[in-house]
Amino acid sequence: MKFNLHRIQITRLRYYGMALLILASPLAMAVEPDPESSEEESGSLVIERIERERAAQDNRAVLLAHKRNYVLPLTYADQPNDDVFEVGSSDFGEDLDNLEMQFQLSLKAPIAEGLFTEQDALFFGFTVRAFWQAYNKDISAPFRETNYEPEIYWAAPVPWKILGGDASFVALGLSHQSNGRSQLFSRSWNRLYAGIAWERWRYVFALKVWWRIPEDEKDDPLDAEGDDNPDIEDYLGNFEFTTAFRRNDYEVSVMLRNNLDSEDNRGAIQVDWTFPMHRRFRGYVQFFNGYGESLIDYDAHIERIGVGILLSDLL
Numbered sequence: 001m002k003f004n005l006h007r008i009q010i011t012r013l014r015y016y017g018m019a020l021l022i023l024a025s026p027l028a029m030a031v032e033p034d035p036e037s038s039e040e041e042s043g044s045l046v047i048e049r050i051e052r053e054r055a056a057q058d059n060r061a062v063l064l065a066h067k068r069n070y071v072l073p074l075t076y077a078d079q080p081n082d083d084v085f086e087v088g089s090s091d092f093g094e095d096l097d098n099l100e101m102q103f104q105l106s107l108k109a110p111i112a113e114g115l116f117t118e119q120d121a122l123f124f125g126f127t128v129r130a131f132w133q134a135y136n137k138d139i140s141a142p143f144r145e146t147n148y149e150p151e152i153y154w155a156a157p158v159p160w161k162i163l164g165g166d167a168s169f170v171a172l173g174l175s176h177q178s179n180g181r182s183q184l185f186s187r188s189w190n191r192l193y194a195g196i197a198w199e200r201w202r203y204v205f206a207l208k209v210w211w212r213i214p215e216d217e218k219d220d221p222l223d224a225e226g227d228d229n230p231d232i233e234d235y236l237g238n239f240e241f242t243t244a245f246r247r248n249d250y251e252v253s254v255m256l257r258n259n260l261d262s263e264d265n266r267g268a269i270q271v272d273w274t275f276p277m278h279r280r281f282r283g284y285v286q287f288f289n290g291y292g293e294s295l296i297d298y299d300a301h302i303e304r305i306g307v308g309i310l311l312s313d314l315l
Helices: 005-024 046-052 233-238
Strands: 071-078 101-115 121-132 143-157 165-178 188-200 203-212 239-247 248-257 269-275 281-288 302-313
Touching: 071 281, 165 203
Parallel strands: none
Antiparallel strands: 071 101, 071 302, 101 121, 121 143, 143 165, 165 188, 188 203, 203 239, 239 248, 248 269, 269 281, 281 302
């Protein structure tokens, strides 16, 4: 009996890269390209991503990326949200700079494999995103906001067809997101989510929907227990759709969120462009417009553009 070693390796590893991508934004393809298909169709972005991850997964000195990892030394917001710091005690007052630094660190690790099928897996992921008033010497250049998101999720490949594309993975998970602050500046929520990702030609698509786990209402805003942000779904909605396209080592992705409320419609769009710059790092331009850029600003409309360096990409 003959075995295709390359196919066995891909089958064993495919959910590593796919679970990252289905949660980070777009992404995945649990089936190998048809060798008889056109060259454009056979160039699977997901398989390429898995190949790179395979080279590092068994190395204990290497950490696996989850979502994008980046540093944006320069970001500019036309109207930073000063209002939130006018309530209660705050060292910031109304002196926030339009210019600030941002960075994100996002890692993951498989904690169990082959739970229900030969190809499924359970993962733990952790993401930290920081907003730093690094150039604001008037208020001692503080970290304005830091968001933390630990999550645990199960991912498995599926042999489905969606809009002519190959469905790759489904994921089910539990996420906690908070900003680690107390009293009036505390923001947090817990979600159960489901996601699916599929690929067609050089485009990858992902849809992620969630249900917020209810919390008790607060009798007093200063209470430690209770819901810090009961209306967060009015601004962040219950779903996120992302598409990404990559060609000639340039990558563009678009993320959309919306609350689907015709009377009080709110949402967000984020456009990301990454490009080759160095053997190890990539250039990164990020544009955001809408609600929910950070937890402290979940109910404030923010428009921001940033430029910087990308350490790990989606595809």
